[in-house]
Amino acid sequence: MAKANQKAQMARQFTHLLLELRDELRRHLQQKFRENNVSLTYEMHQVMVCLWTKDGIRQQDLADKTLKDKTSLTYLIDNLNKRGLVTRMEDKKDRRSKLIFLTNKGRELGKIAEPWLEELYKLASIKVTITEMEESMKIIQKMIDNVKTG
Amino acid sequence: MAKANQKAQMARQFTHLLLELRDELRRHLQQKFRENNVSLTYEMHQVMVCLWTKDGIRQQDLADKTLKDKTSLTYLIDNLNKRGLVTRMEDKKDRRSKLIFLTNKGRELGKIAEPWLEELYKLASIKVTITEMEESMKIIQKMIDNVKTG
DNA sequence: AAAAATTAGTTGGTTGTTTAACTATCTGTG
DNA sequence: CACAGATAGTTAAACAACCAACTAATTTTT
Numbered sequence: 001m002a003k004a005n006q007k008a009q010m011a012r013q014f015t016h017l018l019l020e021l022r023d024e025l026r027r028h029l030q031q032k033f034r035e036n037n038v039s040l041t042y043e044m045h046q047v048m049v050c051l052w053t054k055d056g057i058r059q060q061d062l063a064d065k066t067l068k069d070k071t072s073l074t075y076l077i078d079n080l081n082k083r084g085l086v087t088r089m090e091d092k093k094d095r096r097s098k099l100i101f102l103t104n105k106g107r108e109l110g111k112i113a114e115p116w117l118e119e120l121y122k123l124a125s126i127k128v129t130i131t132e133m134e135e136s137m138k139i140i141q142k143m144i145d146n147v148k149t150g
Numbered sequence: 151m152a153k154a155n156q157k158a159q160m161a162r163q164f165t166h167l168l169l170e171l172r173d174e175l176r177r178h179l180q181q182k183f184r185e186n187n188v189s190l191t192y193e194m195h196q197v198m199v200c201l202w203t204k205d206g207i208r209q210q211d212l213a214d215k216t217l218k219d220k221t222s223l224t225y226l227i228d229n230l231n232k233r234g235l236v237t238r239m240e241d242k243k244d245r246r247s248k249l250i251f252l253t254n255k256g257r258e259l260g261k262i263a264e265p266w267l268e269e270l271y272k273l274a275s276i277k278v279t280i281t282e283m284e285e286s287m288k289i290i291q292k293m294i295d296n297v298k299t300g
Numbered sequence: 301a302a303a304a305a306t307t308a309g310t311t312g313g314t315t316g317t318t319t320a321a322c323t324a325t326c327t328g329t330g
Numbered sequence: 331c332a333c334a335g336a337t338a339g340t341t342a343a344a345c346a347a348c349c350a351a352c353t354a355a356t357t358t359t360t
Contacts (some may be wrong), residue, residue: 043346225315
């Protein structure tokens with residue numbers, strides 16, 4: 001099974017490269033925030049992106065969307081709350097849940113930061129076609145499914 | 151520039167999927183360690199993989215190879231040291247550096263854990279060809295370069 | 301309707317990451 | 331040689347991730 005080993009080896013390099021891209025995106029964005037005196041970490045921004053799309057959703061939903069633990073969300077929302085960007089409200093329909101809403105400040109930040117994100121991802125996809133990305137995504141999805149069901 | 155926006159949107163989905171794969175690999179490996187009563191985190195294992203290939207290297211080299219900060223390495227090596235897997239030795243040639251060596255226990259662990267890693271990456275690459283991975287890696291590399299030089 | 305199982309969120313503890321400031325050592329240029 | 335700058339590693343503090351155990355509320359089972 002020399003071929004399987006070679007493939008496994010390549011899969012290792014592949015995941016290493018994934019980390020590199022993630023780190024690069026992270027670094028770029030953090031720097032943008034710092035330059036503009038926006039006190040927002042990469043993790044907080046991930047949560048804010050969800051909320052800019054639609055707020056008034058549960059912490060667990062945010063956890064699912066950001067691929068984070070619900071414990072992390074408790075913590076992150078505390079920190080976003082401290083910064084005056086979000087508020088917690090008890091869900092009247094299900095009193096176990098808490099709904100997270102943007103404050104005005106949080107919404108205003110979105111108007112500033114969303115263009116930066118657009119810009120970053122446009123930059124990242126220069127000289128890469130939609131088809132290429134689609135093909136890659138199929139492969140990555142296959143790998144995810146392999147590990148999940150394995 | 152509707153097309154550029156569409157591409158940026160896809161780049162977002164793309165990076166989200168990358169994170170999902172990384173998380174899945176991480177989860178799978180952590181579980182394997184736990185099942186076998188190996189007290190090793192994903193981060194520690196990243197360092198150990200480097201050392202199993204070649205030990206007696208500097209902390210900074212380990213930082214570069216694992217894409218981590220040298221501060222994280224100080225911390226990680228402390229923890230690996232506590233677990234009796236590695237030792238620090240001053241480099242006689244350059245007294246600023248410290249060389250990290252595997253202990254016998256650390257080396258033995260490699261013999262147990264390396265097959266698990268092989269297995270995991272073989273699993274991940276089922277029904278994915280080398281060519282496909284190479285193509286994906288080219289695209290990811292292009293994106294990394296875009297962001298780096300941007 | 302009562303008991304059991306599930307779900308949402310919090311808390312505590314350990315581990316990891318990042319920035320900035322710091323010490324010690326080495327290197328290169330004048 | 332001297333000294334400015336670079337490099338290796340550490341420390342402290344803030345932020346984040348993950349697990350286990352917990353509370354409270356809801357849903358399912360019996």
